[in-house]
Amino acid sequence: MTAIVPSTRTALLESLVERFPDVPPEAVLKEDLLRTGIAFDESALSDNLDGEVKPKSYFIFSFDQKPLTELGEAALRRPPEEVALTGGPYALRRTIVSVRVNPASPYRIARGGDGALGLSLEGRTLAEVALPPMPEYYRHPLASGKTVMETAPTIQWGYLVYLTVLRLCQYFGAKEECGFCDINHNWRQHKRAGRPYTGVKPVTDVLEALALIDRYDTERVSKAYTLTGGSVTSTVDGLAEADFYGRYARAIEERFPGRWIGKVVAQALPKADVQRFRDYGIVIYHPNYEVWDRRLFSVISPGKERYVGREEWHRRILDAAEVFGPRYVIPNFVAGVEMARPHGFATIGEAIASTTEGLDWFMSRGITPRFTTWCPEPTTPLGRANPDGAPLEYHIRLLHAYRDALGRHGLKPPPGYGVAGAGNAVFSVSSFMDTLDPDEVTVEEAVPA
Numbered sequence: 001m002t003a004i005v006p007s008t009r010t011a012l013l014e015s016l017v018e019r020f021p022d023v024p025p026e027a028v029l030k031e032d033l034l035r036t037g038i039a040f041d042e043s044a045l046s047d048n049l050d051g052e053v054k055p056k057s058y059f060i061f062s063f064d065q066k067p068l069t070e071l072g073e074a075a076l077r078r079p080p081e082e083v084a085l086t087g088g089p090y091a092l093r094r095t096i097v098s099v100r101v102n103p104a105s106p107y108r109i110a111r112g113g114d115g116a117l118g119l120s121l122e123g124r125t126l127a128e129v130a131l132p133p134m135p136e137y138y139r140h141p142l143a144s145g146k147t148v149m150e151t152a153p154t155i156q157w158g159y160l161v162y163l164t165v166l167r168l169c170q171y172f173g174a175k176e177e178c179g180f181c182d183i184n185h186n187w188r189q190h191k192r193a194g195r196p197y198t199g200v201k202p203v204t205d206v207l208e209a210l211a212l213i214d215r216y217d218t219e220r221v222s223k224a225y226t227l228t229g230g231s232v233t234s235t236v237d238g239l240a241e242a243d244f245y246g247r248y249a250r251a252i253e254e255r256f257p258g259r260w261i262g263k264v265v266a267q268a269l270p271k272a273d274v275q276r277f278r279d280y281g282i283v284i285y286h287p288n289y290e291v292w293d294r295r296l297f298s299v300i301s302p303g304k305e306r307y308v309g310r311e312e313w314h315r316r317i318l319d320a321a322e323v324f325g326p327r328y329v330i331p332n333f334v335a336g337v338e339m340a341r342p343h344g345f346a347t348i349g350e351a352i353a354s355t356t357e358g359l360d361w362f363m364s365r366g367i368t369p370r371f372t373t374w375c376p377e378p379t380t381p382l383g384r385a386n387p388d389g390a391p392l393e394y395h396i397r398l399l400h401a402y403r404d405a406l407g408r409h410g411l412k413p414p415p416g417y418g419v420a421g422a423g424n425a426v427f428s429v430s431s432f433m434d435t436l437d438p439d440e441v442t443v444e445e446a447v448p449a
């Protein structure tokens with residue numbers, strides 16, 4: 001039997017809110033915004049670093065559904081980094097959503113006659129919108145004139161300092177780059193637009209930017225940092241991957257011991273390398289596996305298959321769990337790519353069954369994966385072939401499956417993401433934290449003895 005897909009986006013949204021009453025409406029709307037993007041009226045853009053609104057930093061990927069050259073005014077006056085939604089017909093509790101710009105989206109943010117910002121869908125207002133305030137530390141440049149926004153941006157409403165210290169990936173071209181990833185394209189488009197976009201960030205810049213954050217974040221909103229960037233298959237600055245990322249970890253933890261929860265996103269590295277991250281003071285390790293299914297892994301992440309291989313990748317995740325403790329190894333997968341044409345699953349049921357198998361595999365070993373909602377960026381092979389991303393129903397059933405799996409294995413929300421639950425969650429690129437029961441994982445608890 002063919003599923004009946006409602007004819008308007010409003011009808012689709014409403015039908016899923018109704019069909020999945022135990023998934024909060026906040027999460028349903030957030031998933032649709034993340035997979036579709038938002039059109040921004042000029043009245044909802046920032047004044048870059050000169051105004052009162054925190055601008056979108058382009059912290060790693062573009063996370064836009066059009067190239068920079070097609071964003072119009074939003075390419076000149078950046079959109080906000082995130083938006084906070086409240087109220088409306090669903091009486092939304094505060095919901096933080098990462099901004100993905102799509103001028104063709106049916107979702108639009110604009111200022112109404114009363115001057116207040118609202119989110120509308122097909123002409124109907126869905127939520128009041130608050131924009132993130134400019135943090136004081138963004139107003140203070142480094143001695144070199146570089147900005148904190150480019151060097152050490154914060155996301156998740158200020159919770160996470162995002163340190164993409166290598167803006168390029170050495171998996172290169174169609175036979176190596178992950179099919180959903182625009183890191184290399186994003187670097188090129190920012191360079192072409194003449195924006196500051198440092199390929200390899202000097203350690204001294206990172207420390208200087210962190211010192212500014214530490215100094216001006218007087219309320220200590222920032223609680224974690226992520227060290228990340230592309231994969232290193234040869235060397236950068238003469239260093240292999242673990243040495244390259246490790247030098248930042250060591251320098252940060254020597255200068256600011258325990259100030260933030262330190263996280264590293266890197267390839268699944270051999271155990272001795274991972275041990276060094278731990279010895280430097282890193283608390284959480286993200287060896288992202290992207291997609292569970294064996295066939296899809298080799299097609300969607302051909303570089304990972306070629307340089308490490310799926311079995312070895314998974315084995316190294318288990319090794320890492322011995323180093324960090326299973327709770328502190330949090331591999332990411334990109335929710336939605338397993339349904340991407342031409343290689344993906346044909347039905348939502350098959351896709352969910354596959355990912356659930358992966359969740360059970362990890363969670364039965366105490367490891368809690370997490371996900372990022374796929375943004376079909378137009379310069380990637382999968383984005384080009386699937387401009388609408390994965391079906392919204394897939395995303396909602398995945399949230400359901402994830403919560404069920406956590407319960408089945410007696411696990412709590414992963415550490416390093418703030419407080420779970422609708423109205424509390426700050427994790428902005430997926431609504432998995434909005435969907436879980438409130439459960440605060442404090443910094444103290446997040447740092448193992």
Ligand code: SF4
Pocket residue numbers: 168169170171176177178181182183229230231303
């Ligand atoms: S490993 Fe894949 S997802 Fe990560 S930066 Fe490289 S191409 Fe992108």
